[in-house]
Amino acid sequence: PRSTLFPYTTLFRSLWNNSLYRRLVSSPFLALIPLATLVLMSVLIVHSRVLYDTLGVVLLNFGVAMMLDRYMRFPDTVTGRWLNWAPVAWIGTLSYSLYLWQEPMACFTFHVPVLVKIGGALALATASRYGVELPFLALRRKFSVKPSQTSRSEEHTSELQSHHDL
Numbered sequence: 001p002r003s004t005l006f007p008y009t010t011l012f013r014s015l016w017n018n019s020l021y022r023r024l025v026s027s028p029f030l031a032l033i034p035l036a037t038l039v040l041m042s043v044l045i046v047h048s049r050v051l052y053d054t055l056g057v058v059l060l061n062f063g064v065a066m067m068l069d070r071y072m073r074f075p076d077t078v079t080g081r082w083l084n085w086a087p088v089a090w091i092g093t094l095s096y097s098l099y100l101w102q103e104p105m106a107c108f109t110f111h112v113p114v115l116v117k118i119g120g121a122l123a124l125a126t127a128s129r130y131g132v133e134l135p136f137l138a139l140r141r142k143f144s145v146k147p148s149q150t151s152r153s154e155e156h157t158s159e160l161q162s163h164h165d166l
Contacts, residue, residue: 012069015069016073021066024066025066025069025070025073026070026074030066030067030070031067033059033063033066033067034060034063034064034067037056037059037060037063038060040056040059041056041057041060044056071083091122093129094122094125094126094129096133097124097125097126097128097129097133098121098122098125100125100128101120101121101124101125101128102121105117105118105120105121105124
């Protein structure tokens with residue numbers, strides 16, 4: 001929902017006003033930040049699990065968020081065009097279902113080739129998306145109360161109340 005995105009869009013708008021952030025996000029070398037963080041994390045995992053879990057994970061997440069911000073701001077880059085390519089965008093619509101199904105496919109299929117696991121997760125995610133998620137979203141839209149309906153029902157209730165008071 002848009003309401004859950006509000007803090008992030010506000011954060012990225014305010015960060016964009018910072019010239020250092022704008023230069024970083026505009027740089028074609030931005031991908032080096034999460035890559036360097038992965039290298040740092042590989043060292044930290046050996047020496048300090050606490051730093052890995054705090055500093056490493058936070059830096060990695062912020063680097064990935066900066067990259068996403070870059071490709072939303074500059075969709076005409078090679079990566080931006082690839083992310084907007086219809087098959088990749090379709091996989092994006094499966095993201096929640098893939099999130100749900102990737103773990104069982106990884107954990108409960110020990111002796112199955114990786115490509116079969118990926119195909120299975122995609123098949124289950126597609127079935128979940130079209131067989132469960134979209135039908136329930138349609139039901140939610142069908143049964144949700146629209147503001148105009150709410151005001152009409154409130155008017156009707158107040159009319160009934162005023163007739164009852166007579």
